[in-house]
Structures are given as structure tokens and as C-alpha cells.
Amino acid sequence: MRIKQLSIFVENKTGRLHSIIDALSKANVNLRALSIADTTDFGILRVIVDDSDAAKAVLSEIGVISKITDVIAVKIDDKTGGLASVLDTLSDSGIFIEYMYAFLGREAGRALMVLKSSDDDAAAAALTAAGIALTEQSEI
Amino acid sequence: MSIWQPKEETMPREELTKLQSERLVAQVKRMYEKVELFRKRMDEAGLKPEDIHGVEDLHKLPFSYKQDLRDYYPYGLFAVPMKDIKRVHASSGTTGKQIVVGYTDADLDMWANCFARALAATGADENSFVHVGYGLGLFTGGFGAHDGAVKMGATAIPISAGNTQRQIQTMIDFGSTVLCCTPSYAMYLGESIEEQGLTDKLSLKAGIFGAEPWTEEMRRQIEEKLRLKAYDIYGLSEIMGPGVSYECEYQCGMHVCEDHFIPEIIDPDTCEVLPAGAQGELVFTTITKEGFPLIRYRTRDICSLNYEKCKCGRTHVRMNKPQGRTDDMLIIRGVNVFPSQIEEVLLKIGGDITPNYQIVVDRKNNTDTFDVNVEMSEQMFSDGVRGIEAVERRITEALKSTLGIAPKVNLVNPKSITRSEGKAKRVIDNRKLK
Ligand SMILES: [Zn+2]
Numbered sequence: 033m034r035i036k037q038l039s040i041f042v043e044n045k046t047g048r049l050h051s052i053i054d055a056l057s058k059a060n061v062n063l064r065a066l067s068i069a070d071t072t073d074f075g076i077l078r079v080i081v082d083d084s085d086a087a088k089a090v091l092s093e094i095g096v097i098s099k100i101t102d103v104i105a106v107k108i109d110d111k112t113g114g115l116a117s118v119l120d121t122l123s124d125s126g127i128f129i130e131y132m133y134a135f136l137g138r139e140a141g142r143a144l145m146v147l148k149s150s151d152d153d154a155a156a157a158a159l160t161a162a163g164i165a166l167t168e169q170s171e172i
Numbered sequence: 173m174s175i176w177q178p179k180e181e182t183m184p185r186e187e188l189t190k191l192q193s194e195r196l197v198a199q200v201k202r203m204y205e206k207v208e209l210f211r212k213r214m215d216e217a218g219l220k221p222e223d224i225h226g227v228e229d230l231h232k233l234p235f236s237y238k239q240d241l242r243d244y245y246p247y248g249l250f251a252v253p254m255k256d257i258k259r260v261h262a263s264s265g266t267t268g269k270q271i272v273v274g275y276t277d278a279d280l281d282m283w284a285n286c287f288a289r290a291l292a293a294t295g296a297d298e299n300s301f302v303h304v305g306y307g308l309g310l311f312t313g314g315f316g317a318h319d320g321a322v323k324m325g326a327t328a329i330p331i332s333a334g335n336t337q338r339q340i341q342t343m344i345d346f347g348s349t350v351l352c353c354t355p356s357y358a359m360y361l362g363e364s365i366e367e368q369g370l371t372d373k374l375s376l377k378a379g380i381f382g383a384e385p386w387t388e389e390m391r392r393q394i395e396e397k398l399r400l401k402a403y404d405i406y407g408l409s410e411i412m413g414p415g416v417s418y419e420c421e422y423q424c425g426m427h428v429c430e431d432h433f434i435p436e437i438i439d440p441d442t443c444e445v446l447p448a449g450a451q452g453e454l455v456f457t458t459i460t461k462e463g464f465p466l467i468r469y470r471t472r473d474i475c476s477l478n479y480e481k482c483k484c485g486r487t488h489v490r491m492n493k494p495q496g497r498t499d500d501m502l503i504i505r506g507v508n509v510f511p512s513q514i515e516e517v518l519l520k521i522g523g524d525i526t527p528n529y530q531i532v533v534d535r536k537n538n539t540d541t542f543d544v545n546v547e548m549s550e551q552m553f554s555d556g557v558r559g560i561e562a563v564e565r566r567i568t569e570a571l572k573s574t575l576g577i578a579p580k581v582n583l584v585n586p587k588s589i590t591r592s593e594g595k596a597k598r599v600i601d602n603r604k605l606k
Pocket residue numbers: 420421422427482483484485486
């Protein structure tokens with residue numbers, strides 16, 4: 033019940049982010065979701081793409097380091113309290129969220145939330161037990 | 173301006189050469205007896221002390237190197253028993269291992285007189301208040317200035333380095349008239365004083381600034397901000413400390429205390445002595461030092477010597493400000509940094525850290541900036557921000573503890589460091605010092 037995410041190291045130099053996105057789009061990599069974590073010194077660009085291995089190879093060619101990681105993607109009902117119930121469930125189980133970001137799934141009316149937590153296995157179990165649906169790679 | 177030791181400082185050249193010759197002959201004889209390494213080098217060169225009759229034979233003598241100080245660390249090159257060594261000083265070297273130098277009573281007295289000469293050349297006298305803002309410690313800067321002030325009979329204010337606010341308050345309250353510190357710190361003090369609108373409260377007349385390279389533009393700015401006349405001073409702990417040479421009021425080169433140190437300029441590649449006025453590597457021979465004497469010590473500083481008579485009346489030769497180094501040593505905020513040190517540290521950290529680095533030095537607001545770019549590897553990269561920050565911190569801490577100065581560490585893409593013919597360009601020094 034995990035999906036593949038590509039985490040990309042972004043140097044603290046102007047134009048770096050642009051050259052990464054440019055290389056991916058030239059290679060016809062379909063970007064489904066994107067999020068960036070920024071510090072003053074560097075950034076980590078996290079993307080969900082249709083083919084992570086191909087994207088990683090493209091980046092490697094232009095000298096950019098990336099890593100494929102497994103993350104949880106939660107389906108969130110497009111109604112008030114959808115996200116809150118996810119967060120409540122995790123905090124009740126003593127799980128911390130390292131980062132999260134949302135994107136629109138193929139299924140109408142549902143947002144997808146990518147989650148990285150202190151313990152992804154425990155998070156997946158807790159969410160499933162609470163009746164919250166997780167997304168499969170094939171559904172992206 | 174008065175001359176502190178007029179007999180020595182204005183001695184006619186002929187007489188000075190005679191004095192240097194006598195002292196050199198005696199020094200060579202003594203060192204041959206007392207210093208094993210020197211005796212070995214003399215023997216290898218087929219030389220006996222009797223072969224040295226005066227300064228005209230100086231060029232025959234073997235060189236000595238910074239590496240010797242490391243090989244014979246800590247006391248192996250001292251020429252007197254330790255009971256006669258009254259003080260030691262130390263400074264960092266390429267491998268992080270420090271070098272140690274030692275002084276007898278006579279050496280300390282000679283040093284104090286040399287620094288007093290520099291003080292007198294700025295117009296200082298027994299009525300002066302000498303603000304010693306160099307670090308008082310193993311570094312030679314602080315004690316050199318302090319002892320010089322005491323020798324002169326001035327009032328020494330040994331405040332040491334750091335704590336800018338206290339420096340300023342003390343300078344105002346104690347009426348400091350001569351400021352001794354690094355030029356970059358003088359600039360910083362000047363800016364702080366200016367910002368606080370305290371310039372009118374200062375009593376400074378002169379400043380003696382050394383231990384790091386500085387420009388004429390910095391001199392102008394320091395003089396404007398602190399309302400003093402800024403003088404350059406040169407020295408290195410291997411030879412003595414600050415005061416080996418110093419500027420007089422005409423500021424046309426630094427007079428070398430030639431009655432104690434004989435300078436030569438050599439071609440660093442062929443090791444031939446170059447004629448007066450030529451630029452090359454500065455080499456010093458200490459002819460009066462007892463505790464830790466050195467013959468033909470390779471300073472690695474590039475400069476030239478000017479034997480023309482100076483308007484101030486001093487006959488001692490003038491050296492110009494060093495124009496660079498024959499090795500790849502960088503002086504960053506007064507600290508000696510060798511690129512090889514950075515490579516060693518990165519290799520020592522081990523794990524996944526690559527030893528692919530580049531040093532970028534610049535000068536912003538008159539302070540050196542020091543960046544070390546390190547190429548990232550796949551293994552160093554983790555998905556979390558904190559993990560990467562921990563890598564950066566680990567590198568910064570390791571470099572700081574070896575270099576004594578903290579660089580800003582930037583992780584960069586693999587293979588992004590400029591390589592020419594396969595060799596990475598390790599140093600980019602953007603400081604304009606001309
Ligand atoms: Zn002069």
C-alpha cells in the first residue's frame with residue numbers, strides 16, 4: 033500500500049530547480065505531484081511521477097542526485113474534516129508526520145495526501161484500521 | 173618620529189654588514205654544536221662552521237623548512253636546555269599539528285625591542301596607551317605587542333581579542349592611543365564605532381595592523397573610520413613574531429630588523445639568491461636568537477627587498493608587503509589554511525563523505541568569507557532535510573576543529589566542481605588585494 037516518490041537534491045543556486053523540471057519535461061516524464069522542502073542551503077524536491085526509474089535516470093544524466101522512496105498516499109474525501117480525521121488517527125497512535133503534501137487523484141472528488149511519518153508501517157496500519165483508504169501505485 | 177634604538181636602526185651599511193657577519197659566524201658555530209638537524213645538513217653539504225666567514229657565505233648554508241618544525245615537534249630544534257626557555261608560542265600547521273617555538277630571556281628582550289621599534293616608528297612613546305587587541309595566548313601577536321609596549325614604557329592595555337563592545341568601551345574610557353590588532357578587526361571596530369556615533373570619543377593616533385593580508389583601500393578606510401594613521405607590521409612565529417619588519421612614517425615598505433634577521437630573496441624553484449629588487453621567496457636567518465634559531469628559513473612569502481636609503485634615517489632594508497605565497501596556503505581571517513587540510517578532514521570523516529571539494533574565498537564588507545563546497549554523493553543523500561543538515565554540520569564541525577575557523581559548507585551536485593584536464597580546481601580566491 034505504498035507509492036513511489038522521487039526525492040531530488042536541489043543545490044542552492046539560481047536556476048537549479050528550473051533545470052530539473054526542464055530535464056524531466058523534455059524526457060516526457062509526467063509529473064503528478066510536486067513539493068519542495070527548502071532550507072537556506074539546499075532544497076529537496078519531491079515528486080510523484082508515472083515512471084520513477086526513468087525520471088531518476090534522466091536526472092542522473094544531468095548530474096542531479098535523486099532517490100526513490102516509498103511513501104503512503106491517503107485518499108481524502110473532499111469534505112470538511114477529511115484531513116483532520118487522518119491527522120487525529122496518526123496522533124492518537126503516537127506517529128509524527130515528517131512531511132506531507134496533497135495532489136489531485138484520478139478519482140473525482142478525492143484529494144490524495146502523500147505522507148511521510150516517523151513509522152510508515154504503523155501509520156498504514158492505523159489508517160487502515162480507522163477505515164481510511166490508502167492509494168495503490170496503480171491508482172496514480 | 174623618534175627611533176627606538178638609533179644606534180642599531182641607523183647603523184651605516186658597512187658597519188651593519190660587519191655586525192651581521194660576526195653574529196652569523198657565531199650563530200652557525202653554536203647551532204652546529206647544539207642543533208642535530210643543522211649539523212646533519214651541514215655535514216651533508218660538506219660544510220664546517222669554519223667555512224662561514226661572514227654574510228658573503230650565507231648562500232652556502234642549507235635551508236630550513238616549516239616541515240622541520242613538525243618533524244622535530246615539539247622541542248627538537250631548540251638550541252638551549254629547556255630550563256633556559258622562558259616561554260613558548262605555537263601556531264597551527266598544514267596537518268592540524270601545531271608548531272612550537274621557544275624563547276630565552278634574551279630572545280624575549282630582543283623581540284620586545286623589535287616591537288618597540290615599530291611602536292616608536294608610529295610616534296608612540298612612554299605616554300602612549302597601547303591597546304593590544306591581538307589574542308594574548310599561544311599566538312605570537314598579543315604578547316609581541318604587549319611586551320613591546322611594556323619595553324617602551326608605554327601603558328599596555330592587554331585586552332586581547334574579541335568582545336567588540338568591551339573593546340570600544342575600554343578604548344574610550346582608558347584613552348587608548350595606539351591600536352594593535354588584525355586589519356579586518358580594526359575595520360570591524362571602526363564600523364561599530366561609526367554606527368554608534370562614538371568616533372569623537374576616541375583618542376587613537378596610530379594603529380599597527382598585521383597577521384593577515386590587507387589592501388591600501390582597507391588602510392584608507394580604517395584611517396577614516398578610526399581617525400588614526402594605520403601602519404603595517406610583518407612577522408612570523410618561526411622567526412620571532414610580529415616586529416620582524418615594520419613600517420616607518422614614510423610607509424614605503426617595512427624595515428627589517430637587520431641586526432637580528434638577515435633577509436634574502438631567492439628563486440623558489442632554482443633556490444638561487446636573486447639580486448636586490450627582484451621579487452622572489454623571502455628567506456630569513458636569525459643571527460641573535462638563542463632558544464630557537466633558524467638558518468635560511470623558507471617563509472614561502474613572495475616579496476622583494478629595497479636597499480635604498482629611507483627618508484626616515486633608518487638604514488635597515490625595506491621589504492614590500494608579501495604579494496603571495498609559493499605554496500598554496502591561504503590566509504583567511506588571519507588563519508593559515510591549506511587546501512590539503514580540507515581533503516584530509518573530509519577523508520577522515522569517512523562514511524559517505526566525498527573528498528571532492530572546492531574552497532571559495534571572498535571579501536565582503538572587509539571580512540573574509542570562507543565557503544567549502546563539497547560534492548554530494550548518492551549515499552550522502554537522504555529524503556529528509558534533517559539528515560542532510562546533519563551531514564553539513566558534521567563536515568563543518570570537523571573542519572572547524574582542524575582549521576580553527578568555521579567555513580560555510582555547501583553541498584553541491586556530483587561532478588559540479590570545475591575540473592580542468594581532470595584536475596579539480598580546489599581554490600577560488602576572489603579577494604582583490606592589489
Ligand atoms: Zn623608513
